[in-house]
Amino acid sequence: MDQMNLTDSIESNSTDCPSIDDFRNQVYSTSYSIITVLGLAGNGLALVVLIRTRRQSSPFHIYMLNLAVSDLLCVMTLPLRVLYYVNKGQWNLGDFMCRISSYALYVNLYCSIYFMAAMSVTRFVAIVFPVQNMQLVTQSRARLVCVGIWVFICLSSSPFLMSGQHFDSITNKTKCFEPPRERNLQKVVILNYWSLVVGFVLPFLVILLCYAGIVRTLLFRTQAAKRQQETCTKAIRMIVIVLLTFLVSFMPYHVQRSIHLTFLSRSDTTCLERIAMQKSVVVTLCLAAANSCFDPLLYFFSGEGFRKRFSSMRRSGSKGSTLNPTKRMKANADSKHEEVHQPKGS
Structure with missing residues (x-):
């Protein structure tokens, strides 16, 4: 989607400016560790529930399933980043793993945006x-x-697979997640604005238009239609969670990345300005990676019957362990009979 890990880079434009390596290593390693634990727990549970209740499938269910898979693929690569920053910016896992771990983060970022738009x-x-x-x-x-x-996202993000680890002669370390110093800034700026428009602005506008239509419809519904409180509640919860995810996770990252690229092209910046900009890079990238922790809230509070699926899965699990084979077959038959009469719309 965009061919740059410039948001991972905290390199200074001047040698007399103090490094923020200690700040970067501590914040990244701590944040990615927390995101890994929460992301694996939340999305792992969601994936188990969605798979085990797949017979109650619906279009919304399919989007939730794909979003959970995307999040899990991403958080499983975050421990590699933790190792990198714990080792103070020394990459020891080879060129292939460097490419994959960088690629996975951005595939998840834009897949999340597009799956939210589809939902x-x-x-x-x-x-x-x-x-x-x-x-x-x-x-x-x-x-x-x-x-x-x-x-679309995997192909558009493929430029991340083209750049892997590189040796930094200044620090005498093998680097990953940071661009080589000789990278063409103008090319990176063009790729950034392409990803900004296609990967963020367009789907966000689609989401805003959908929510405007939903709110307008709910406000002007007839009294009889207003009785469908469950549908209204799920819609409102979804609006709140998705907008909060965009405002907290996606928007700061994309805005700061564009500002950062403009900032790098300037030659009149002070040391304090560079340090502030570099620290903002670290914070916003952590917020972007944290979208994997926000998505389980979407499943639980606005997903189609997700809590009911979870409860029914627990009940069936506890009952299945105590029922004899004959009663278990009867319970499964009754469950299938109920599912036939359940609507599968969204």
């Missing part, structure tokens, strides 16, 4: 066009959308 469109159609919803939003179309998102 927002699905909820928008369900609320604004309830009659046409069953024809417009189907599981097969949701699967096609997910495949399209994966292919």
